[in-house]
Amino acid sequence: MHRRSFIKACALAAGALAANPSLALAGGMVPRLYQRVRLVDGKGLALRASTLPPAQQLVFHYPYTVTPCFLINLGRPAPGRNGLRTEQGVAYDWQGGVGPQRSLVAFSAICAHKLTHPTPAVSHISFRPRRSDHEPEAGIITCCSENSRYDPLRGAEVISGPARQPLAAIILEHDPRDDGLYAVGTLGGELFQRFFTEFERRLSVQYPNGGAQQLVSGQIPAIPLEQYSANVLGC
Numbered sequence: 001m002h003r004r005s006f007i008k009a010c011a012l013a014a015g016a017l018a019a020n021p022s023l024a025l026a027g028g029m030v031p032r033l034y035q036r037v038r039l040v041d042g043k044g045l046a047l048r049a050s051t052l053p054p055a056q057q058l059v060f061h062y063p064y065t066v067t068p069c070f071l072i073n074l075g076r077p078a079p080g081r082n083g084l085r086t087e088q089g090v091a092y093d094w095q096g097g098v099g100p101q102r103s104l105v106a107f108s109a110i111c112a113h114k115l116t117h118p119t120p121a122v123s124h125i126s127f128r129p130r131r132s133d134h135e136p137e138a139g140i141i142t143c144c145s146e147n148s149r150y151d152p153l154r155g156a157e158v159i160s161g162p163a164r165q166p167l168a169a170i171i172l173e174h175d176p177r178d179d180g181l182y183a184v185g186t187l188g189g190e191l192f193q194r195f196f197t198e199f200e201r202r203l204s205v206q207y208p209n210g211g212a213q214q215l216v217s218g219q220i221p222a223i224p225l226e227q228y229s230a231n232v233l234g235c
Contacts, residue, residue, distance in 0.1 A: 029086075029090050029091065029092035029187065029188070031171055031185045031186065031187045032185050032186050032187070032190065033171070033184055033185035034062070034063035034183075034184070034185050034186070034215055035063065035215055035216060035217045036173070036182050036183075036184045037062060037182060037183050037184075037216055037217060037218065037219060037220050038180060038181070038182050038218070038219040038220075039060060039071065039180075039181045039182065039183065039219070039220060039221075039222045040219045040220070040221055040222070041221065041222065041223065042221050042223045042227070044219070044221070046178070046180050046219075047180070047181050047222060048178075048179040048180070049098070049099035049100060049104055049174050049179050049180070049181055050099070050100050050179050051179075052071075052073045052099075052104065053073060054073050054074070054075030054103070054129075055072075055073065055074075055075055055127075055129035055130075056072070056073055056224065057070050057071070057072045057126065057127040057224070057225045058070070058071040058072075058222040058223060058224055058225070059071075059109065059118055059222065059223060059224075059225050059228040059229075060106075060183070060220050060221060060222035060223075061216060061220060062170055062183045062216055062220060063183075063185075063186065063192075063215055063216060064192060064212065064213055064214065064215060064216065065207075065211060065212060065214050065215075065216055066203060066206075066207070066212045067108065067110065067192055067195060068108075068109040068110065068117050068118050069106055069107065069108050069109050069170050069183075070106060070107050070108075070109045070127060070141070070152075070225075071104065071105075071106045071170075071172075071181075071222050072104070072105050072106070072107075072127050072152055073099075073103055073104055074097065074103045074104075074105060074139065074152060074153060075103055075129075076101070076103055076153075077096075077097060077101055077102040077103055078096045078097030078102060078103060078105050078152070078153050079096050079097075079102070080093065080094055080095050080096030080155070081093070081094045081096070081154045081155035081157060082094075084155050084157060084166050084188065085165065086165045086188060086189035087112070087164040087165040087189055088189070090189075092187055092188055094154075094155030094169050094187065094188070095171075095187075098172045098173065098174040098181070099174050099181075100174075100176075100179075104172060104174070104181065105152050105153075105169075105172075106169070106170035106171075106172050106183065107141070107150075107152060107156045107166075107167040107168065107169055107170060108167050108168040108169075108170065108186070108190075108191070109125060109167075110167070110168075110191050110192075110195055111125050111143040111145060111148055111163060111167075112148065112158070112163040112164060112165045112166070112167060112189065112191065113143065113145065113146050113148045113161070113162050113163040113164075114145050114146060115191060115194065115195055115198050115199075116143050116144075116145040117195075118225060118228060118229050119229065120228065120229060120230065121229070121230055121231065122229055122230065122231045122232075122233065123225060123228075123229035123231070123232045123233065124143060124144040124145050124233050124235075125141065125142070125143040125144070125145075126141070126142065126225055126232050126233075126234075127139075127140070127141050127152065127225075128140050128141070128142055128234075137149075139151075139152065139153060140152075140159070141156060141167065142235065143161070143163075144233050144234075144235030146161060146162050147160070147161045147235065148160070148161030148162055148163035149161050150163070150166060150167050155169060155188075156168075156169065156188075165188070165189040166188055166189070167188070168186050168187070168188040168189055168190050168191065169186065169187045169188050170183050170185075170186055171183070171184050171185040171186060171187055172184070183220070196212065196213060
């Protein structure tokens, strides 16, 4: 993170923790708080938590302009998960879903194994709401690159495959006054700097002025994965 962005993130973190002390109770790992950003649809209209269909997966970018995330309505309450660990062994507690039914969750869409992620051309990673010939369990995030599988009901905990840590959680806020949704930070093992290094050449072409590492602000669109990626692979 650039120095100016780091200082701003620290200030935001201090303010958010003061306003919501429960965020600090993360099993030893302090959440990393970034800009508080409102989630909107593809037309720029604010998302309403109560209107998101069950099993739908949306893609948005947070906390940077190029780091994709999943927003998923699991269709049932996600109660939280204690004792998750990063690849380095740092423990943290995931606070569970938000929204009227506590069914809305968000995670980084960057696979913790080989950094596979959705692109406009193709997505090898996605949420599988139903069983199929390729997916024996319902409600699982699966990456086709090496078949790492994550359980979003349990904080994107790894249930099989070579990934060594859960997907990083995106901390959501639900405002019951207008049913709005906000992304405010992350919890768990961030892979953003590794992502920037791994895909530096591609990102430097797409963002010649360094915009790839710019923090998002204001509002960000969250659109269905099937609209974001031309080809969503099943494996």
